[in-house]
Amino acid sequence: MTEESKVFTFKVEIMLRSEVLDPQGETINQSLKNNDLNNVLNVRQGKLFELQINCSNLEEAKKQVESICKDMLANPVIEEYKIFEA
Amino acid sequence: MLWHKEVKIPEKTDLVILPGGFSYGDYLRCGAIAAKSPIMSAVNDFYLKGGFILGICNGFQVLTETNILPGALITNRNQKFICKEEEIIVQNSNTVFTSLYENNQNLSYPIAHHDGQYFIDKNGLSELIDEERIAFKYKNNPNGSIDNIAGILSQNKRVLGLMPHPERAVDKDIGSTSGIKLFKSLLKSIR
Numbered sequence: 622m623t624e625e626s627k628v629f630t631f632k633v634e635i636m637l638r639s640e641v642l643d644p645q646g647e648t649i650n651q652s653l654k655n656n657d658l659n660n661v662l663n664v665r666q667g668k669l670f671e672l673q674i675n676c677s678n679l680e681e682a683k684k685q686v687e688s689i690c691k692d693m694l695a696n697p698v699i700e701e702y703k704i705f706e707a
Numbered sequence: 708m709l710w711h712k713e714v715k716i717p718e719k720t721d722l723v724i725l726p727g728g729f730s731y732g733d734y735l736r737c738g739a740i741a742a743k744s745p746i747m748s749a750v751n752d753f754y755l756k757g758g759f760i761l762g763i764c765n766g767f768q769v770l771t772e773t774n775i776l777p778g779a780l781i782t783n784r785n786q787k788f789i790c791k792e793e794e795i796i797v798q799n800s801n802t803v804f805t806s807l808y809e810n811n812q813n814l815s816y817p818i819a820h821h822d823g824q825y826f827i828d829k830n831g832l833s834e835l836i837d838e839e840r841i842a843f844k845y846k847n848n849p850n851g852s853i854d855n856i857a858g859i860l861s862q863n864k865r866v867l868g869l870m871p872h873p874e875r876a877v878d879k880d881i882g883s884t885s886g887i888k889l890f891k892s893l894l895k896s897i898r
Contacts, residue, residue, distance in 0.1 A: 637781075641826055642851065644786045693743065696736055696772065698779040699826055 629674045629682040630707040633694055636667040641699045670694060671707065679706075711744040716752075721897045722759045723750055725766025727819070727872060737780055737822040738768030747773055759803060759897055760866040764820055767858070767868035776859060776868045777835070778827035784851025788821040792883060794846035795857050795871055799839050802860060803896035804867045807888040815883035816871035818849065823870040825852035825859075835859060842867055 637643045643665050650664040672689070676682035686704055695702040709716065711730075716723060730741035741747070747769070754760055754775050762770040770776040783789060795816045797808045808814070827835065832854060835841050843858035850870075858869025873886030 640828070641781065642784065642824070644782050644784055648786060693739065694735070696739065696779055698771075698777075698828070699781060 626675055626677050629676060629679055631672045631674065631682070631686045632705040632707045633670040633672065633686065633690055634667060634703045634705070635670070635690075635695050635700050636665060636702075637699055638701055709746055711741065711746050714745045714749055716746075716749045716758075720753070720758070722761060722893060723753055725750070725760070725762040725769055726874075727764030727766060730765055730769065733765075733822065736772065738765060738770075738772040741765070741769045742772035751775060754861070754866060757863065757865060759893070760861075761804065761893070762866070762868040763872055763874065764823075764870055767870055768822065770866065770868045775866055776861060777831050778825055778859070780822050780870070781824045781826050782822050783820070783824050783849070788819075789823070789849050790819040791817065791849075792876075793818045793849055793857075793871060795843045796846055798841045798844055799860070801839075802842065802864050802867070802892075804860075804889055804892055805842060806896055807892040813846065814843075814885040815876060816873055816886055817875045817882065818871045819875075820850070820870055823850040823852070825850075825856040825870070827853060838862060840864070843869055843871070 646665040649666065650661060653661045672686055674682040674685055676685065690702045690704065730738065734740055751773060768780045771779050792815050795814045797805055797810055797812045797814065799805060800808045800810045840860040841856055842860050844855040845852065845857045848855045857871055858867060860867055873889040876883040876886030878884065
């Protein structure tokens with residue numbers, strides 16, 4: 622008996638590693654400060670992806686998203702990723 | 708000229724040049740989508756067989772995204788597209804790309820990029836320094852690159868990636884001519 626395939630949805634968050642300069646985050650932070658929001662200490666900008674995967678089970682789908690992150694969505698030299706089941 | 712959808716590099720190819728531009732609109736990360744295009748498997752095989760490769764600007768970004776060269780290119784520190792002539796200093800003249808230059812020679816190459824800030828972690832940087840793989844540095848570091856790096860070499864020194872454009876510094880009517888010797892070095896060494 623074969624398992625029925627389902628559609629699983631994931632969100633992937635990608636952020637620059639903390640040691641990598643984020644000029645966009647810095648610019649946003651500066652703008653907030655210019656608007657008197659002086660208690661904002663730091664801003665980092667990242668990316669959010671939503672993926673829909675057609676797969677027989679959740680574990681397999683997760684593995685696939687993991688490999689897509691490593692292989693394409695994130696560059697491990699400069700970025701870190703987190704996967705969320707949506 | 709090879710198209711990105713092609714899968715083979717012709718036999719007896721002496722040198723592969725990955726030119727500049729904005730492949731796939733620099734979506735995701737600069738060079739990231741191009742790095743997955745069909746021709747890049749052939750370029751990687753060519754590299755593994757010891758082929759000579761020159762990556763300029765977006766071509767350099769594509770080479771880092773395919774891991775043929777280490778590190779990554781990220782957004783310029785000032786968040787702006789920079790387009791101007793820049794002073795470049797030769798760091799290693801003992802390569803097929805730079806043999807007609809001298810160490811510490813000042814060149815003038817144009818730059819034209821938004822994502823030209825070279826980044827590599829501390830260990831990676833020490834490796835580049837120890838193995839004399841930094842080919843060019845900026846005199847005035849326009850984009851915030853780590854250690855002022857403008858161009859780097861592969862471990863076998865047969866691959867050069869650089870953000871400045873030597874091919875746009877070959878005619879005195881439109882600016883500097885200090886890029887000519889890079890191509891003459893290649894002709895002399897490879898042929």
